[in-house]
Amino acid sequence: MKKLRVIFRLTFKSLVRPRVLAICFLALIAAVGMGPFGTYTSMSFAERLLYWGLIVPISVIFGYVSFALSVVVGRKLSLSARYALEGIFATLSITMLVWGIGRLKSTIGSAGELSLLQAFGFVALITAAVVTLRAIVVQAIGAKSQVETRFEPRLAQRLPSEIGGYVMHLSVSDHFVRVSTDRGETHLRMRLSDAISEMEGVDGFRVHRSHWVARDAIKLAETRQGKTGLVLNCGREVPVSRNYKPTLVEAGVL
Template structure:
């Protein structure tokens, strides 16, 4: 399914579970909650079960909240939006799947407790409130501190790579437009970046490349040659991918790859 908000939400969620620091933080929070036993769990569960319960809650709901919040925000909030609107939408998008997951987990750990419709609404309100506080803190407190932190030493490679997850940063292959996003392909995989193709090309400094279409750019080192199919010209990449060449860029493509 080629829907950029879904792709972005999946990629950001996957990035959380690949980050050891994030996993360590989630485990620490789950353990602390397990020892403290909030929301009546101290009296209802033994210490080992209580820690297990909160670890399951922490690891499952964090990923679901990340996915639901990102998906809903990218889907319905305009790119040029006030930050408060994005925070509210992300909190709502996170609260719904988190509430459903908590209901499922509670059903497993507390077999004698059945949530009524009103109880589920109260739980949804709690999940929304907690999500709202956490997201607001990240956006209004943590974010500005990160921005104002001393700049890191310059890294090798184009600036565009700094927008990608660490495990995808490698030699650029090609880029393609996908609605309001640019799908950046490297030797290690691909990721969606919210920006214009022209701006992405401007951040490929140091990499020899060529725009071959209003929606496509290729790195010269990734190209094997040109191909003609059904009267149309394509750039053939070493990976086997074919990208169309528009008339506007045909002469430049022939000069570079012909």
């Protein structure tokens, strides 16, 4: 339950970012101006503004809920399967939204009267396009990162072949350094400072006396009860100590 709350909190925290709000606003303007699904010819401007003013922001919220649910429910699934799960959740919820608002004849006029099947078809196509585009963008960013860091840091030579890959996080564990990659984890008997020196050439930060993270592994930063921390792409939370905070601020991470 705690993990569920964390995932939803982090997911919706990004909803109020200026970039996301700007995209929502532009989508609303485009929908009102272009009037898809026949709303341009069968609705007045005021009706379109009300109709899409309801559908666009609520659909975005439903999309975020779908993403969070796919992370929770599909945590053991492959990335592709989670994208598919997200698409299913979003399609079903937004279909009911569009169809339900379409029943409000007195509010939006007869133009919103799509059948449930029509609403499902329209929403499924748009959702598939959005999820696919997001997957392509994420993959492209990941590929760019891999190209930029294609060389092997010296530390990678110490890793077992089965988990060798992109090093995301180094942390102290007793007298060992826990090395977390995109394929798994292992422990190396060495000092954290030595492990960090062997990551030379990889864009990353020491964020705590016991933690180092790669820049590309950082999903977001947050402050709770006066304490700053990072959330990695894998969902792990890493503390940021006061001594290392200025470096992250200067680098634009915080």
